[in-house]
Amino acid sequence: MSSLRGANVSSRTGAAFMTPAALLIGLFVVFPFFWIIAVSFSNRSLLGANALHPQFVGLKNYLDLFDPATFWSQGGFGPSLWLTIQFVVLSALCGQVLLGLVLAWISRELSPRAKSLLQGIVMLAWILPDVVVGFAWFAYLDRDAGTLNQLLHGLHIPAADFLIEHPFLTICVFNAWRGAAFSMMLFDAALQSIPPSYLETADVVGASSWQKLRDIVLPLIRGHIVTDLILITMWTFNVFTPFLLTAGGPSFETDILPIYTYRIAFKSFEFGKGAAIGVIVMLINLAFSLVYLRLAQRGLRAGRKT
């Protein structure tokens, strides 16, 4: 019955309404997905003969990427992939997710004004445009005058040029700072869905804050944590923003995959190889998305039952 009543508009009109959006999505989202696969099997470049008449080279680009002789060489695919995995684990999983959980847990016990102040600051780090936070951190980390080194000077810790001396650690901290707000908001909503009586009962029996978190809260918000882990991992895996701080350097120390792709495609103009990296990144994205969609659908079904 409801499907009949759903027929406000005929299929033909519906298809007509879909067309403009379908064209745009088809051309700039779906088509690139398939064309990148085709390009990754060619020796296409920006200039020269291979720009106009690229040749089919089979798996050459992939074999080059995974060639044992060059895989681990500096500025190669291996170090970049390994760096990206470390970047995701440190800045996303340990950084953003943990920080978000701590922030949400802390702000629960703050006064409303203190809570909105704390969350407002964290949100600001998240909503400001990329280049603005890039510039702000550029100033913040300046070797001679930056706020951080002035602060360290006050604490009698020797100054450092963080972007040169500890570039990888710096972009990890930067990314954790930049993205913690999303996890904080997600966990904030999750914590509010826990019936207060659960925690009050725990208070009565004298449970500590840590015990409440471990034994009551974490099991109850497990679904939110999994959702958060997957989304944050995917976003961090594809994030280009560290480029604005380090441009991948110095000497490839922050050469995470999105920056590596950019460098190969638009600095060396090896489109075929750049496309091959893109395909690998998309396959990893695909794996994460499928897990996420599976979980989301199971959650929907479970939600409908209750």
Place this chain on the structure above:
Amino acid sequence: MNRRTLLSRVVFSVCAALLGAAFALPLIWFVFAPFNAHADLDLAFPAPPTLVNFARVFANGVAVGALLNSLLQAFGTVLLVAATATLAAYALARTPLRGKHVIEYVLLLFSSVVSGSAAMVPIFLIVNALGLIDTQLAVILVFAGGLLPTAMFILRDFIASIPRGYEESALVAGASPWRAFVDVVVPVLRPGVTIAAVWAFVQVWGGFLIPFVLLRSEQRMPASVEIYSFYSQAGTPIVPLLAAYSALYSLPVIALYWYVNRKYGFRFFGGIKS
């Protein structure tokens, strides 16, 4: 309150304050520098605070031009996304289109798999094949394609919450589907379109990689690329000018988030940024 709980309260408050300070620190310099006529990279309270840096921004042709380019690209994308996403979302919510669920699933999948950083090569090649490299239209079209799936899902949920009777009475009264859509659905849908439009605006306004890859000439660059090329260039950037310019450029984003947060609450922004 016994001594132990008092102590744990103090420890807790100190931890909360330190955490807040750690998040605020990287931005404190940026709060003062735009109002300091002699701003450098050190933290200094402007004495006296002044708006002279902002006046210098408005006197700078390149800076103003880049802001206008950002406006053009953001508004162009927003109009395109709002119009096409509303139509498509209506079709998704209200027609017995066959394979609708498949379309939705595939859309979700593609929109999360095809990220800008993975797909920059084919997007560049497609734009190149269309002869649109170094045009603002290319930036608008590519952004629109990327933002459309999410915008459609936001709007579909809004349309699903509108009682069907609204349009049915218009259809019974003899209106065409198009009239029913324009006269009945669109007015009711205003909050949904506002949220989708604000979200799309913020994405394009702050977007860096797409214009960075697709544009060549300086007179078409948006403010994001302009700011980056200013501070990343060798030599000392003109700090006071750049600080004021960045503040000006951030203003619409902060204002829009603040507005949507106050009016609709933040739940809408939960899953849809980036």
